[in-house]
Amino acid sequence: SQQGEEDPQALSIQEGENATMNCSYKTSINNLQWYRQNSGRGLVHLILIRSNEREKHSGRLRVTLDTSKKSSSLLITASRAADTASYFCATEIRRTDKLIFGTGTRLQVFP
Amino acid sequence: AAGVIQSPRHLIKEKRETATLKCYPIPRHDTVYWYQQGPGQDPQFLISFYEKMQSDKGSIPDRFSAQQFSDYHSELNMSSLELGDSALYFCASIWRGEGSGETQYFGPGTRLLVL
Numbered sequence: 001s002q003q004g005e006e007d008p009q010a011l012s013i014q015e016g017e018n019a020t021m022n023c024s025y026k027t028s029i030n031n032l033q034w035y036r037q038n039s040g041r042g043l044v045h046l047i048l049i050r051s052n053e054r055e056k057h058s059g060r061l062r063v064t065l066d067t068s069k070k071s072s073s074l075l076i077t078a079s080r081a082a083d084t085a086s087y088f089c090a091t092e093i094r095r096t097d098k099l100i101f102g103t104g105t106r107l108q109v110f111p
Numbered sequence: 112a113a114g115v116i117q118s119p120r121h122l123i124k125e126k127r128e129t130a131t132l133k134c135y136p137i138p139r140h141d142t143v144y145w146y147q148q149g150p151g152q153d154p155q156f157l158i159s160f161y162e163k164m165q166s167d168k169g170s171i172p173d174r175f176s177a178q179q180f181s182d183y184h185s186e187l188n189m190s191s192l193e194l195g196d197s198a199l200y201f202c203a204s205i206w207r208g209e210g211s212g213e214t215q216y217f218g219p220g221t222r223l224l225v226l
Contacts, residue, residue, distance in 0.1 A: 030213065031213050033214065033215075035217075040199060040222075041219070041220070042201070042217055042218065042219040042220055043154065043201060043203075043217040043220075044217075045214050045215075045216065045217070048213055048214055050213075088153055088154070090154075092213065096167055097142070097159065097161075097166070097167065097205075097207070098144060098156040098159055098167050098169060099144070099146075099154075099156060099203075099215060100156065101146075101153040101154045101155070102153060103153050104153050
């Protein structure tokens with residue numbers, strides 16, 4: 001069954017606003033990663049947070065991880081039209097090294 | 112910096128034909144993963160190789176096979192193609208040796224269309 005569920009499935013905001021996407025997973029993980037994908041193109045790695053970390057920042061990105069709730073959130077601050085893309089969380093399952101992707105959030109940022 | 116290379120980038124095949132997708136990992140990376148992403152779907156893990164040996168297997172049909180060669184490149188062979196095989200196929204690589212990171216680096220993908 002699906003390891004990762006993301007919500008919302010779609011999000012539309014204005015430039016300058018913040019965008020928050022959530023991801024839930026089911027099993028124990030080594031780490032959780034967020035990827036971005038523009039309209040059927042390649043997957044771009046954004047940020048990785050390990051299972052023993054609670055929060056991580058990278059530029060305008062802020063990721064939190066709550067292993068007790070098996071959930072993570074990705075916050076994009078001061079969004080730009082160029083942030084328009086699909087965002088996927090992916091978990092590296094403990095004792096394996098494969099990534100299990102969530103269902104993705106389609107973000108639309110209007111100028 | 113060198114990235115993961117996949118070829119071809121686009122491929123059109125007829126039903127029941129075969130296709131071979133190639134992946135060239137980042138130099139020094141010893142582990143390769145294959146993922147399949149159907150239209151509007153999230154990527155699904157197919158299979159992985161570490162040091163030329165299969166390390167894990169996911170939802171890969173029996174009609175598909177893959178291997179990793181001595182130069183660490185990998186090929187995904189797909190036979191008896193079906194319409195449902197139309198998808199974007201990603202390859203990712205990582206170095207699992209001592210002191211390695213945890214980020215899988217993805218290639219640009221091969222878009223396969225089965226008619």
